[in-house]
Amino acid sequence: VILLPINTYNRLKRQKLEAQLVDANEKISQLLVYEERQRIARDLHDTLGQKLSMIGLKSDLANRLIDRDTSKAKNELADINQTARSALKEVREMLSDMRGAKLDEELEHVSQLLNAAGIAVEIKGNKELKQSPALVEDVLSMCLKEAVTNVVKHSQADYCSIEVSETSDELKLIIEDDGIGLSQPRTTKGHGLRGISERLEFVNGEVKIESQQGTMIEIKIPNITQQVKGEGAQ
Amino acid sequence: VILLPINTYNRLKRQKLEAQLVDANEKISQLLVYEERQRIARDLHDTLGQKLSMIGLKSDLANRLIDRDTSKAKNELADINQTARSALKEVREMLSDMRGAKLDEELEHVSQLLNAAGIAVEIKGNKELKQSPALVEDVLSMCLKEAVTNVVKHSQADYCSIEVSETSDELKLIIEDDGIGLSQPRTTKGHGLRGISERLEFVNGEVKIESQQGTMIEIKIPNITQQVKGEGAQ
């Protein structure tokens, strides 16, 4: 007689709690996204907007000055050049600030992806990068994701290995599967491999794909370039 | 004697549930922020980075051309000008995209835009979409914004009507004004109409523009494609 009400009371309380938690956390999610947006918006606002407006006005002015006073026009052009460069640097900085793609997180993510697809996975080498700039880590993580997505989608493999090695000379990522390989006529014109090449270009990296038994994709980013590019990106 | 254990069991279960919920929701939060960042970073990379590099290069070039060929130098300057403006436009769009373009909000926004410009506005049909995927709603809202911006900027109209209709076959948007029409030689090489076409391609939609008295722009997105494309986008 007493047991049931307490049980019910507890159950109801639990259900209410559940609902509250869901609600609260949803709000937190929204808030986080909201704050992130606001932050980015502020950044864009204060720096880029100003610089781009300036470039707009000064190119207008230079154009009109050309026939009247070339040396003044040249001064304006020098300002434009300078402004474009510093704006570009800011874009890079913003990119590296915003990066969410930490390599260790992405490794965890792709492992789960492969597991879910019934493909055994082996991860070798460094899981965390010690000396690579943020932008490089970002690019590498994106390459990892694309390559593993391809393994899951196309390879029919049973096994996939992922190896990361970071030396003072270069950063290397090898993804190898034992699937059907690339030899079959490629059906789709996908964006994956192209995306990998394009982003690697940004950090002077390169990609090599081999396909004998299964597929091997090797990505290299030289360290010297990392530093040069990294300065702007840090 | 019996009461307590059941109570305890319930309490423990509740606590475990609590912890799980907190955990799960925290992950969702992180994921949302992560995805948002990635998306914005991609956008920035693709649009601003490229444009700024181009401005840098072209200002260099113009500087060298100035003494040899002023008319070429002027062309480069016009390109720089155009590029800076379109980059700013993209930043503006990005900022407003970050708000997530819901159709009902966009309708509200464009009404105020038209009001502020002294143009009477009439909105007919569905204000909220029932069955269209997020991507389609996004594209439609963007088209609405571009079209109305054009009405405000170019039409000199007194009246503008906006009609949305969503059937099982297709989604349709008609924007009609009673202004000067498109017949006059178009002065600028704008991005607005091109942007509309480009985004509609994405969802297999089409745009038709008619201009007899005033301007009528009709946008259609077939429903079958919405579903196919929508799956990937949801």
Add this chain to the structure above:
Amino acid sequence: MIKIVIAEDQNMLLGALGSLLDLEDDMEVVGKASNGQEAVELVKELEPDICIMDIEMPVKNGLDAAQEMIDFPCKTIILTTFARAGYFERARKAQVSGYLLKDSPSEDLASSIRSIMTGRKVYAPELIDLAFEEPNPLTER
């Protein structure tokens, strides 16, 4: 001749904007200020037809300055880059004649100035943000 005072805290922008408007045959930039306070003083002193102002400036921002000049015969134009929550509303309260993009082509700016001289108001659609005073999601529900 349309007499103009410009207020902008970014020196390079101030210079470029001034030179561009000076190149128009019917316009003359009679004064340049680097904040809202200076702008108000210059307008009192020089009695221009038009005062063009940036919003974000030290000492006194452009919107506050416009509010202060609400009864002056001089017409004010606000130039800015992005729509920011609440700005447009305040600009309207300050009865500004123009609310325009900082990066609008100089011909467009010049023609907006001319039409403002005839008593019209010109607002750039890109900057109107009334509906979007982005609600904070925590207070929304």
